[in-house]
Amino acid sequence: MPVLAFLGRRLAIFAISLVGASMLIFAVCSALPGEVAEIILGEGASQAQIEALTAELGLDRPPVVRYLEWVGGMLHGDFGVSYFTGQSVSGLMAPRIAVTLWLVLFALLLSVAVALPVGMLAAMKRRSWQGFAATAVAQLGMAVPAFWAAIVLVLVFAVGLRWLPANGYIPLTTDPVSWAAHLVLPVTSLAIVQSAVLVRYVRSAFIEVLSEDYYRTARAVGWRPFPALLRHGLRNAALSLVTVVGLQLASVLVGAIVIEQVFALPGLGSQLLSAVSQRDLMIVQGVVMFLAASVLLINFLVDLSYAWIDPRLRTEAER
């Protein structure tokens, strides 16, 4: 039962956070200067024309009404329609979510896959040249702007060697091989920086473990360093690592927006940038709400995993 109560409470908090985020997003978008009617009508539109179109789009109604309508629609999966084309926002977002999702997912997986072994190596061998080299590489990786790495990768592999396409996107269902080929460079560019950042946290977390009594005890009773670290350290280091990966998610999403730009990927980031520039605020709100909800969902899951990883916190949370 306590587990259910805990879950219920977390869910309630998650829901309240969603409502808060939606208000914040709506408020910030409404504060933007520039009107969509002006942009649609273009230079030289008369004030009367602008007002007529604003009324036609329903933008002359009070903000509270528009907010409630927007939120009400979202509860039914309706994110509203684009001011420019009248297409449904959820329909416009769907193919773009796929692009960003693949990019972020693979980048996170790749960076964890790289960072975990390298970070553990850096922690265990931190006084030998291997550890030093691992740390140095990570430090250098972190010091490079992601878009810069992306551009260099494009120059080498697309323009120079012509092994991979320079940019663009092919949906998985159209052609899986081409889909993969188009994702290799963006995912790699995004993962370079992320894995470098992760290495540093993995290293810190495991250095911490190395000083803990249970690790020393394990070593004293004859465990070899690496198995000891895996057996006893991983679970303990996981707490801070889960936090970090959770924290990283937002920066991976931001990184994805930049990378989408370099590789001309039709993801949520490029949709956001172009919608903001056109003041198609229904799309802006939809995309940001989706991104915010995703991050909140991950936070929710991270919270749950805390409780799972650290029994002490679970009992406290249940109290």
Next chain:
Amino acid sequence: MVSSPTAAVAPRRRLRWAALVAATMAVLTACVGQSPTAPTQEARTLVVGASLEPPTLDPSASPAASIPQLLLYNVYQTLVRMNEQGELEPLLAQTWNVSSDRTVYTFKLNPAARFASGTPVTAEAVVTSFDRIKTENISAPLVEQMTVVKSTEAVDEHTVKVTLSHPSNLWLYDISSTAGIVYDPAGLANLGTAPAGSGPFVLQRWNKGQSVVLAANPDYWGTPSRLDLVTFRYFADPNAMNTAMLAGDLDVISNLQAPDALDQFGDTSRFTVMDGTTTGEVVLALNNARSAFKDVRVRRAISMAIDKKALLDTVWNGQGSLIGSMAVPTDPWYEDLTAINGYDRAEAKKLLAAAKATDLSLKLRVPTTAYATKSAQFVESALREVGVKVTVEELDFATWLNDVHNGGNYDMSIVAHVEARDIRRFTDPDYYFHFDNADFDKEFEAADEAPVDDFVPLMKKATRTLATDAAAVWLFALPNLVITKNTITGVPQNAATLSFDLSAIAKR
């Protein structure tokens, strides 16, 4: 740059990592090798790189230049068309004549003309399309261009009579572009996503955020295109477009947005570079409502302080044309007016001193586009040299449109006026230039209403008046820098309209 995969597989065991990496690479390369990046009928497909995606596919719903770039003459057609020299030619109308008082135009439609839906292009369709601009919520420049039309009538199935409220030479030019598009009346409801035109191409697919694919219209009434599929790929980042071209993913760059990158395409065995003209005048707008700019000496001084040739060389790699007034080389009335209020720093200082404007401090508010921000940097330095303090502010385009263009909240601004024949904007004292010169207004009106033979000389006079009175500072006209693979022919050199005209393009 990177050693070949086989070379990396060295005989020593230490290099296991290198071998692994090399193997991965080899697999990747193999995958790419199999990928059908080269379609079977490659010779009849074309991939065009363009910079801005259309916000909608309805040319009457938004003034975005990306819409006519994609659709005008390709999917949609007009009664008359403008060729790349800026001359009018028949298109949907085979012939036309003008009444002696020059207010009634009679167009004879080509009886063969058909919409892509199969229905014939009739006089009724023209009437519906023209009347629509008066009744619906239509993009403002179109409304403005069509206000002169009093009535449009269908005389018979293939004859249209358009009555103007006063003679206008410009009107015929205007209807060669977006304002004159003849829509299929059956398709008016969904123009935003489903174009309904009579051109050689139809919309096949719009991959939002990425590309628009046009397919040859199988039942096209005129000379069919030599292409089956044309993809317009959109790149928010100009450098991404350049690298795609260098990597061989594009056949054409419709207009290079970063002229400094021109050298990248210097390999003449792969690329052809075409340097033509556009209708985009990059204007340093002076807010004539500000007291400082009411004095013509100050306006002239600002113009004289700026070395436009040096600006063009610095900002746009010397590509583009120096114009000196609100006309571009494809306008029939264009002449080189760069000498009027041309660069003379000493004279500029004198004029400022004479106007007692020696401690001017001005806000230069520009949209965040490359030509504007770079020009702003040059202008700031140039004016600093004559003692005018300039503060540069960059605004995103929507804010700029709202605050500067519509709100008039600025001292100076820089923007490219890409519409053709937008010299008329200077007749409107409410337009953001707030320029008001009765002589110019009269000259412009006289030119527009004059008999055809007097039109061009009178326009020259009006254009010259504008330059002499320093209504603004004309920095340069944007170039039409088209990069094509060597296998592509028939790309128009000049963009006399906003269309990227596909009709003559072929691939070897």
Next chain:
Amino acid sequence: MRRLGLYVGAALVTLVVAMALVSLFWTPYDPTLVVAGQRLQGPSAAHWLGTDAMGIDNFSRILVGAQTTIVVGVVSVGIAAVIGVPLGMLAGQARGWVDEVVMRITDIAYAFPALLLAILLAARFGASPVTAMTAIGLATIPSFARITRAGTLQVMRTDFVLAARASGIRWPGISLRHVLPNIAPLIGVQASVTFALAILAEAALSFLGLSTAAIVPTWGKMLRDAQTVMFNAPLQAVWPGLAIAAAVLGFNLLGDGLRDLLDPRLREVS
């Protein structure tokens, strides 16, 4: 070798700060005055690092760029730490509904992508380093709050805090005497990471055209400009790229080095 990182980091940071200080008083040429007819020159005796596409001396712009970099970093970290650390300590110690409210608010703020903040600020107030650093600062508050809270939770579980609480010391005292000193290394690392992050974020925002007005030289803006001339003048990209990498590396190494130095448990292990 253990302190090599610290020394290298300190040296790089000192270099950046020195460049910023020098540029306040002196640069070889005017860093904003466009000079026609000397675009994209290579390094020479007159222009050590050559000139950029507007004919401006690159070395002067790199020097002045250090100023912007320092300011962007300090302001961003300042905003984030001043708001984030107290929030995190409050949440970690008070627990219960206070914790819940504070953390949910930071969660919501955190779920709001930093870049969107920058886009909106740039749309509202124009693109400038000020909007960039405000956005970066605000967006990193939640990370500070979370890291601080996590650290506080750990400290609060330690025997000496339990003893202190048992002996009747109230939470402000515990905060200052026990929590803050113990989580200081954590915050130090976070601050150094954020400083480095701010430099990178500014570069990313510049790349998207959201950070700088053309006149103000920043390294991110220089890097963006260099991109279009990558083939004909690759050196243009090298200078700001090196500057950014050096500064980021410096702050990261400094943070790590300080952490190792300050953390007593680590000293014990070594």
